[in-house]
Each structure stands twice: as structure tokens, then as C-alpha cells.
Amino acid sequence: MTVDGAGKQRAGDPGRTKRVVVVGGGTAGWMTASYLAAAFGERIDVTVVESARVGTIGVGEATFSDIRHFFEFLKLSEPDWMPACNATYKLAVRFENWREPGHHFYHPFEQLGSVDGFPLSDWWLRNPTTSRFDKDCFVMASLCDAERSPRYLDGKLIDQGFVEQQREETSARSTIVEYQGTQFPYAYHFEAALLAKFLTTYATQRGVRHITDDVTDVVLDQDGYIAHVQTAEHGRLEGDLFVDCTGFRALLLNKALDEPFVSYQDTLPNDSAVALQVPLDMDREPMRPCTTATAQEAGWIWTIPLISRIGSGYVYASDYTTPEEAERTLRAFIGPGAEDVEANHIKMRIGRSRRSWVKNCVGIGLSSGFVEPLESTGIFFIHHAIEQIVKYFPSGREDHRLRDLYNESIAHVQDGVREFLVLHYVGAKRADNQYWKDTKTRRVPDELAERIENWKYKVPDAQTVFPHYHGLPPYSYNCILLGTGGIEVRHSPALDMADERAAIAEFERIRLKADKLVQELPTQNEYFAAMRADA
Ligand code: FAD
Numbered sequence: 426m427t428v429d430g431a432g433k434q435r436a437g438d439p440g441r442t443k444r445v446v447v448v449g450g451g452t453a454g455w456m457t458a459s460y461l462a463a464a465f466g467e468r469i470d471v472t473v474v475e476s477a478r479v480g481t482i483g484v485g486e487a488t489f490s491d492i493r494h495f496f497e498f499l500k501l502s503e504p505d506w507m508p509a510c511n512a513t514y515k516l517a518v519r520f521e522n523w524r525e526p527g528h529h530f531y532h533p534f535e536q537l538g539s540v541d542g543f544p545l546s547d548w549w550l551r552n553p554t555t556s557r558f559d560k561d562c563f564v565m566a567s568l569c570d571a572e573r574s575p576r577y578l579d580g581k582l583i584d585q586g587f588v589e590q591q592r593e594e595t596s597a598r599s600t601i602v603e604y605q606g607t608q609f610p611y612a613y614h615f616e617a618a619l620l621a622k623f624l625t626t627y628a629t630q631r632g633v634r635h636i637t638d639d640v641t642d643v644v645l646d647q648d649g650y651i652a653h654v655q656t657a658e659h660g661r662l663e664g665d666l667f668v669d670c671t672g673f674r675a676l677l678l679n680k681a682l683d684e685p686f687v688s689y690q691d692t693l694p695n696d697s698a699v700a701l702q703v704p705l706d707m708d709r710e711p712m713r714p715c716t717t718a719t720a721q722e723a724g725w726i727w728t729i730p731l732i733s734r735i736g737s738g739y740v741y742a743s744d745y746t747t748p749e750e751a752e753r754t755l756r757a758f759i760g761p762g763a764e765d766v767e768a769n770h771i772k773m774r775i776g777r778s779r780r781s782w783v784k785n786c787v788g789i790g791l792s793s794g795f796v797e798p799l800e801s802t803g804i805f806f807i808h809h810a811i812e813q814i815v816k817y818f819p820s821g822r823e824d825h826r827l828r829d830l831y832n833e834s835i836a837h838v839q840d841g842v843r844e845f846l847v848l849h850y851v852g853a854k855r856a857d858n859q860y861w862k863d864t865k866t867r868r869v870p871d872e873l874a875e876r877i878e879n880w881k882y883k884v885p886d887a888q889t890v891f892p893h894y895h896g897l898p899p900y901s902y903n904c905i906l907l908g909t910g911g912i913e914v915r916h917s918p919a920l921d922m923a924d925e926r927a928a929i930a931e932f933e934r935i936r937l938k939a940d941k942l943v944q945e946l947p948t949q950n951e952y953f954a955a956m957r958a959d960a
Pocket residue numbers: 448449450451452453454474475476477478479480481482483484485486487488617638639640641670671672673674676698738771773789790791792798801802803804805807
């Protein structure tokens with residue numbers, strides 16, 4: 426980092442923020458550039474500079490259902506982008522072996538119903554219809570077990586009371602936060618490299634400048650704002666706002682501006698991953714419509730089915746196993762399909778930058794913060810951040826309150842997700858080796874400990890979960906608490922005196938609806954085979 430007196434006149438002058446320089450061309454860089462182009466068009470200048478020498482992280486292929494707002498904002502429909510990214514549908518996260526070997530449950534994209542003011546989970550605890558909380562309370566669990574698509578062969582969406590937004594050029598576009606009350610029934614899996622490529626084309630067609638070069642220096646002005654970044658071959662790139670999308674390196678935010686990194690490692694010890702891309706023959710092998718997280722000796726393995734391959738990886742704690750052992754475990758888990766495939770070993774930085782926006786630099790993506798991908802939150806963090814950056818876009822340096830509000834909302838999202846992930850480990854009934862035993866005695870974030878005590882008496886609701894927006898509604902906590910099974914949870918005593926007939930009828934309605942949909946819907950394989958045949 427260098428200090429440049431001359432830069433003071435340019436960067437961040439009290440004129441309008443107009444020139445945005447995005448450093449990094451991974452998922453974060455291209456999502457950011459595309460979104461800014463969609464939001465502001467030619468009223469701002471956006472440049473993306475990405476290194477040909479430093480690769481992208483190469484993983485990050487499962488999403489949250491909220492991601493649909495991203496594509497809608499860009500005015501892209503599924504046929505516009507899904508085939509180009511080998512994308513598939515994701516209705517849930519399927520957790521295997523977190524309770525005991527052979528057990529599985531789902532965290533679906535489906536709101537939990539309620540009867541007489543009590544959530545179905547509470548009624549279920551009072552009188553479990555079957556041993557499967559997820560199947561009794563959610564339609565999606567049955568669709569996942571039967572590997573169904575959420576759409577019929579004619580493209581019609583299953584009826585979950587959700588109306589898809591009409592794509593009219595003039596229509597207002599939706600963002601995540603105002604849609605919190607509704608739950609779209611699915612998210613996507615996609616190939617990260619193909620998405621970045623697709624968005625490169627989208628953004629550059631809308632005026633985003635694309636430079637392939639290395640940033641070799643970050644030059645600050647006398648006020649500590651970034652004046653310009655120096656590149657190896659394209660000279661200096663000046664800007665009013667710099668977006669650090671350089672991944673775990675965080676070259677601008679943490680290195681040049683020296684913003685501290687707050688580690689979550691004391692509560693989430695998984696710090697490494699090994700990933701493999703395994704070819705898949707869609708005509709012969711089933712594509713589950715969900716991400717699977719299978720518990721292992723020192724962490725868990727993800728399985729993400731895409732059109733032509735499976736993305737798989739072992740997320741583990743290096744205190745409990747070695748990279749070699751982890752790779753062996755992953756290869757054994759996948760079987761012969763992984764034999765000729767090269768492994769990608771990744772060291773993960775778990776936690777968040779204390780502030781993601783400092784002076785005239787915003788970190789988005791891995792530079793801002795990251796938690797292990799157990800609930801596919803990395804791309805959600807990016808999506809949420811770019812929505813916020815648009816909402817809090819500054820006119821100039823004087824708008825520090827916008828910056829502060831932005832930082833608060835980003836910190837809440839990341840801290841809230843951390844709590845949710847910790848619950849998976851504390852809640853897991855599994856305690857068959859040191860790794861899993863330690864998940865029960867390790868420190869948990871202070872307020873989570875208190876919240877868990879409350880949930881033993883009253884299933885999670887809006888009053889008792891992490892109190893700020895973080896993308897995870899109370900029903901998600903119910904799924905993990907009742908699915909992992911290690912924390913004893915009681916039903917509300919009031920239900921012992923209540924008339925349960927309406928609740929029983931509701932469980933029956935869910936069962937009948939699930940049976941009907943399983944009968945009617947194509948499998949995910951059949952759906953995408955038909956789409957490809959039509960293309
Ligand atoms: P990167 O992909 O690392 O990109 C960094 C960019 O910076 C590159 O383009 C590089 O060329 C550029 N760069 C670096 N240095 C320079 C320089 N000096 N000059 C110019 N350019 C430079 N998220 C999910 O939502 N779902 C998942 O299932 C999921 N799984 C994950 C699994 C693992 C093991 C990990 C580690 C992450 C996962 N994530 C997941 C997170 C997700 O991968 C990231 O959030 C996402 O890929 C964004 O990465 P990025 O763009 O911030 O960084």
C-alpha cells in the first residue's frame with residue numbers, strides 16, 4: 426500500500442460517487458458489477474479488474490431461495506440463464522447422519538404452518554404423527570425423498586401460494602428484505618465458473634468495463650481513502666468507490682485499509698475443505714433436488730447435483746484430521762467416479778471483517794466474511810450485500826451514516842448466520858468421537874446459549890431467534906432443532922389442554938398434498954431431460 430497526495434483531488438471528492446472499481450472477478454465481483462449495472466445503468470461507471478494469474482475459489486454452487494430476487498432484478502428468467510450455468514433446482518438441504526448413522530432430515534424452503542396460534546412443530550411434539558418431523562410438517566420433504574422437480578413438465582410451478590413476479594419491462598423489481606414473509610419453494614445449484622462467465626457477458630453488454638490484469642498496489646490519499654489501484658499493465662485505476670472482491674485475500678479492505686478480521690473459529694472450528702468435481706450421467710444417475718450435507722468424522726461432506734457433474738467436498742477441522750485423510754475420506758465417499766479427478770484443497774477464513782465498508786472501500790464476498798457452507802450462505806451474503814450497497818449507495822464522503830448503517834446490517838446477517846450454524850453442531854445428537862463430543866462442550870455465542878435454553882421450553886419463534894434480519898426465519902431453527910435431535914425440546918403445556926383436531930387435520934392435509942404432488946410431478950431428471958430435448 427502507498428500513500429499518494431495527488432490522489433486526494435480525485436478519489437472521493439465531495440462530488441457524486443460515480444466511478445466504481447470492482448477488484449476481483451469471482452462470483453462476488455461479477456454479481457456486484459451486474460447488479461450495479463442493472464440498478465444504475467449508465468449513471469455510474471463500473472470497472473471490473475480481475476487477475477488471470479490468481480484463480481477464483483472454484484466452489485460455491487448451492488444457493489438460498491432468495492437468489493431468485495437477484496435474477497429477477499437483472500430481468501433474467503430461468504431459461505435465460507439456467508442452461509448456460511448447468512443449473513438445477515434445490516428444494517432443501519438434506520442432512521444425513523447428524524443424529525445417527527442412516528438418519529436424514531430436510532431443511533426445506535417452505536414455511537412452517539400453524540394451528541390456533543401454535544406452530545405445527547409444537548403440535549408435532551405434543552403428538553408426533555410419525556417419527557419424521559420434516560415429512561409431517563412440510564410437503565417439500567416428501568418431494569425431496571421422491572427426487573421430484575418443483576415444476577411440472579409444462580413449466581408450471583407447484584402451488585405453494587406463491588405468485589411468480591411478472592416480467593414486464595416497467596415492473597418494479599423485488600429485493601430480499603421486503604419479501605421476508607413469503608418463502609419461494611426452491612433455490613438453485615449452478616456451476617460457479619459458468620455463472621461468472623454468464624454474468625461477465627451480461628455486465629459488459631451493459632457498459633461494465635472489464636480489465637484482465639493484476640492489481641499490484643493500493644494507493645491511499647492523505648485522508649486514508651483509496652485514491653487508485655495500480656495494475657501491472659493498465660496503469661492506475663481511479664475510482665470514487667472501490668469494491669474488494671479479492672476473496673480471502675481481502676487485498677483492499679484488510680490489507681491496504683488494515684480493517685481487522687473478527688474470527689468465528691472459536692465457535693465454528695471447521696477451517697478447511699477439499700473439493701472434487703465428479704462427472705454425472707444425468708440419464709443414468711438420479712439428481713436429488715437438494716444439497717446434501719453428510720456428517721463425517723471431522724466435519725461433513727456436501728453433494729451438489731448439477732446437470733453434468735456433481736460438486737462434492739469435505740469441510741473439516743484441521744485440528745481433527747489432515748488434508749490427506751480428508752481427501753481419502755471424500756474419495757471413498759464418492760467411489761469410483763472420483764478416481765481421475767483432481768482435488769482442490771482450500772484453507773477457509775471463518776469470520777467477518779469488523780466493518781465491511783471502510784472509507785471508500787466495500788468488501789463483498791469472501792473478503793467481507795465467510796462461514797462454512799453448511800447452509801449455502803456465501804452467495805446469500807454477496808446478494809444481500811449488493812442489495813444493501815445499492816440501498817445505501819453514497820453521494821460522497823460525507824455520507825458516513827449510510828456506511829455505518831450498511832455495516833450494521835452486514836454484521837447482523839453474518840453474526841446471525843453464525844449462530845444458526847453453531848446450532849447444527851450443538852444440536853447434533855451424534856457424539857461418537859472426539860470431534861462430535863467437542864461440539865457439545867465448545868463455547869457457543871453468548872446469546873445463543875440463552876436462546877437454546879428458551880427453545881427447550883418453547884420452539885423457536887420470532888421473539889426468541891436472533892433478533893436482526895439474517896435470512897433465516899424461525900421455521901429454519903425449528904427444522905434444525907427437531908432434525909438434529911440432540912437437544913430435548915418440550916411442547917407447550919397449553920397444548921395438553923387444547924383441542925388438537927384442527928392440528929391433526931392439518932397434518933393430514935399436508936400428507937395428502939405431498940402424496941398427490943409426488944404422483945403428479947416429474948423427477949428432477951425427467952424435468953431437465955425434457956427441457957434439454959425442447960431446447
Ligand atoms: P474468489 O472466488 O476467490 O475470487 C477472487 C477474485 O479476486 C478472483 O477473480 C481473482 O482473480 C481476483 N484477485 C485476487 N487477487 C487479485 C489481484 N491482485 N489483482 C486482481 N484480481 C485479483 N457459497 C454458497 O453460497 N454456496 C455454497 O455451496 C458454497 N460452498 C463453498 C464451499 C467452500 C469450501 C468455500 C470456501 C466457499 C463456499 N461458498 C459457498 C462461498 C462462495 O464460494 C463464495 O462466496 C463465492 O465464490 C465468492 O467468492 P469471491 O468472489 O469472494 O472470491
